[in-house]
Amino acid sequence: HDNLALAVISQYSIAKAVPLDQSISMIEVSKKTGLSEHLTRSILRHAVATGIFHEPVPNHIAHNGLSKLLLEPKMAGWVHHTTNDVVPAASMVIESxxxxxxSNEPNETGFSLAGGQGKTLFEYLAENAEARDRFSLAMAGLTASGGYDANDLVHGYPWTNITSGATIVDVGGSDGTMACALASQYSGFRLIVQDLEGVAAHGKEALLPSLRDRVQFQAHDFFHPQPVEADVYIIRHVLHNWSDKYSVQILRHIVAAMKPTSRIIVNDAVMVEPQETSAEQYWNMSAMNLQMITLLNAKERTLHDWTELFAKADPRLKIATVHKPTGSEMSIIEVVLMD
Structure with missing residues (x-):
């Protein structure tokens, strides 16, 4: 029912109906949002009980620190995506x-049964602009919440060990956030951002003129053969979206293009045992794991899982180093070819 309250607050834009600097009667909120007075009071009082908003005097509501977060577009997007897409999908996980x-298939999930119309999450987003906008804002909100910053990889890996002039491919690099951050810090690399055609075209248009001499975008589906023989392949926040069956396919295409000296940098979560971290950190990892199961039939992986995955893709793939930057939810896994 906490999720129901959040869903109503999100759908009816209740946070926007409450003034920032003063309280408002619940009757006025009802009039502004079009939700009945009875339901407005029921939802808001439950929200107050969970710490969202506060009721300074009976039947009046005011913002607090948590409710003000719902006014931030990225956080609002995260809540909207969670309540519209994830919660209904979670209710269908057992049925799936x-x-x-x-199943290893991304179209045999709680999401595909609940609202995805039998499609994978990514197929559904490609066809549904409203859901795609929700998802994009949600991902931006996740990044803004901390722990998923591209700069954690920029500053957390010894890039000075990579030869100047090296070619670095960001596989599934989306809008190029990671590549641009790296190019801004290190001017000696040639960076190629690969993603699907529409994404790559948008990234190219948005690329800062100051980076165009060393960052380029390339339309590429990572389930097809890798066209670039690079020194480094970055796979950031990608493999956790795919079950082992499909992650192996992605990795094999990269291995086929690698030189003996090439390396893969995987920037993704490494699940640990509950006793090896704080309760809050473990909750974050566990929640993301269940999110991947619900939406994609994928998962977050332990170090053992990662080792097995690389071996399954190619027995020569070995983990050279693992490092988790302070404050990051994701680890940096360096993978090399060893005969």
């Missing part, structure tokens, strides 16, 4: 397990 036992 019954219908598709031990």
């Amino acid at each position: 397990w019954r219908r598709f036992p031990d």
Whole structure:
């Protein structure tokens, strides 16, 4: 019911109906949002009980620190995506397990049964502009919340060990946030951002003129053969979206293009045992793991899982180093070819 309250607050833009610097009667909120007075009071009082908003005098509501977060577009996008897409999908996860036992397929999920119309999350987003906008804002909100900053990889890996002039490919690099951050810090690399055609075209248009001499965008589907023989392949926040079946395919295409001296830098979560971290950190990892299961039939991986995945893709793929930057939710896994 906490999720129901959040969904109503999100759908009816209740946070926007409450003034920033003073309280407002619940009746006025009802009039502004079009939600009945009874339901407005029921939802708001439950929200107050969970720490969102506060009721300074009976039947009046005011913002507090948590409710003000809902006015920030990125956080509002995260809540909107969670309540519209994730919560309904979670309610169908058990049914998806019954219908598709031990499935690796991204279109046999709680999401595909709940609202995805039998499609994968990414297929659904490609066809649904409203859901795509929600998802984009949600991802921006996740990044803004801390722990997923591209600069953690820029400053957390010894890039000075990579030869100047090296070619670095950001596989599934989206809008180029990672590559641009790296190019801004190190001017000696040639960076190629690969993603699907529409994404790559948008990234190219938005690229700062000052970076165009060393960052380029290339339309590429990572389920097809890798066209670039690079020194470094970055796979950032990608493999956790895919089950082992599909992650192996992505990795094999990269391995086929690698030189003996090439390396893969995976920037993704490494699950640990509950006793190895704080309760809050473990909750964050566990919640993301369940999110991947719900939406994509994917998962967050332990170090053992990562080791097995690389070996499954190619027995020569070995983990050379693992490092988790302070404050980051993601680790930096350096993978090399060893005969």
